Amino acid sequence: MTVRTAAETVVGDLVGPKTIPVTRETLVAYAAASGDQNPIHQDEEFAKQVGLPDVIAHGMWTMGAAGAVVAEWVGEAGRVVEFGTRFTKPVVVPAAGAELLVDGRVTAVDAESRRATVEITASSAGAKVLGRCTAVVQLD
Amino acid sequence: MSEGVNQDFVGRTYPPSGPYAVSAAEIAAFADAVGADDPVHRDAEVARAAGHADVIAPPTFAVTIAQQCDRAYVMDPESGIDYSRVVHGEQRFVHHRPITAGDELTGELTVDSIRMAGGHAMITTRTELTAGAEPVCTSTSTIVVRGGED
Numbered sequence: 001m002t003v004r005t006a007a008e009t010v011v012g013d014l015v016g017p018k019t020i021p022v023t024r025e026t027l028v029a030y031a032a033a034s035g036d037q038n039p040i041h042q043d044e045e046f047a048k049q050v051g052l053p054d055v056i057a058h059g060m061w062t063m064g065a066a067g068a069v070v071a072e073w074v075g076e077a078g079r080v081v082e083f084g085t086r087f088t089k090p091v092v093v094p095a096a097g098a099e100l101l102v103d104g105r106v107t108a109v110d111a112e113s114r115r116a117t118v119e120i121t122a123s124s125a126g127a128k129v130l131g132r133c134t135a136v137v138q139l140d
Numbered sequence: 141m142s143e144g145v146n147q148d149f150v151g152r153t154y155p156p157s158g159p160y161a162v163s164a165a166e167i168a169a170f171a172d173a174v175g176a177d178d179p180v181h182r183d184a185e186v187a188r189a190a191g192h193a194d195v196i197a198p199p200t201f202a203v204t205i206a207q208q209c210d211r212a213y214v215m216d217p218e219s220g221i222d223y224s225r226v227v228h229g230e231q232r233f234v235h236h237r238p239i240t241a242g243d244e245l246t247g248e249l250t251v252d253s254i255r256m257a258g259g260h261a262m263i264t265t266r267t268e269l270t271a272g273a274e275p276v277c278t279s280t281s282t283i284v285v286r287g288g289e290d
Contacts, residue, residue, distance in 0.1 A: 001178075001179070001180075001186065001189075001190065020175055026173070029169075029172065029173040030173040030174065032169065032173075033166070033169040033170040033172070033173040033204075034170065034173070034203070034204050034207075035204055035207070035208070036207070059228045059231070060200060060203050060228070060231065061173070061174060063200050063231060064170075064173070064174030064175075064176070064198060064199075064200040065174050065175055067174070067176070067198060067199045067200050068174055068175050068176040068177070068178075068198065070199075071176060071178055071198070071199065072177065072178065076178065076180060076190050077176060077178040077180050077181065077196060077198055077199060077238070078180060078190060078191075078192060078196050078238040080199040080235070081234070081235050082232070082233065082234050082235070083199045083200065083232070083233050083235075084230070084231065084232030084233070084280075085230065085231060085232075086229065086230045087227070087228050087229060087230065087231075135199075
């Protein structure tokens with residue numbers, strides 16, 4: 001595994017893009033792994049009863065999938081030192097599944113601390129699902 | 141209803157909860173679920189070579205513990221939170237070091253702010269996760285308690 005260096009990283013560097021498939025099985029696995037068993041993430045009938053278009057992904061699944069893209073770019077997951085987002089729209093997951101598109105851009109590099117700021121965009125079915133999604137990574 | 145959210149809770153810090161034991165199996169299951177392919181989540185040798193004591197958790201894993209810490213507050217009838225009306229608005233992590241298999245974490249929950257806007261209540265809580273005296277992660281979460289439509 002190779003960790004990205006501050007010397008090779010400049011503002012404007014691109015992260016991704018990566019397309020991540022998401023199915024109802026993905027959400028069942030995330031529910032089990034996270035302990036968030038809210039039925040809106042698994043049960044189509046329940047989701048529609050409470051006014052949602054269909055089953056929706058956990059916001060934290062979406063954030064986690066975006067985090068994996070940043071971790072892959074920096075070269076080691078432990079280098080993601082800060083990570084924040086707003087949840088602006090849900091990822092709707094019909095029975096046939098959906099896709100999450102994640103990309104990012106370096107907006108700052110601090111040579112002294114060797115830390116970079118990455119702004120991430122995540123969308124699904126043409127809708128932006130994360131807002132102000134930003135990670136700070138520790139480079140070599 | 142958001143109107144019922146008790147603003148007296150702002151600034152309240154709960155007694156630390158835990159310990160929450162973190163296992164390699166939990167980390168691997170979480171990494172699988174979010175599609176985190178990095179071998180530092182599954183292979184202790186790779187994790188040690190990267191400077192960690194054992195396999196480490198993906199950057200958002202802390203939420204699983206922070207949400208357990210949150211329960212003392214959101215399930216408290218005095219808080220006035222109708223959990224069926226709650227959606228997750230924002231989430232932020234500051235990692236002081238990665239969460240590592242074998243950790244026994246303690247979480248201290250503080251209600252940072254409660255803001256009313258447009259009939260909704262926006263509640264920001266902060267969980268400080270520590271391993272003994274060592275700070276591990278600060279997890280900050282904003283939940284939105286939606287107001288009624290009627």
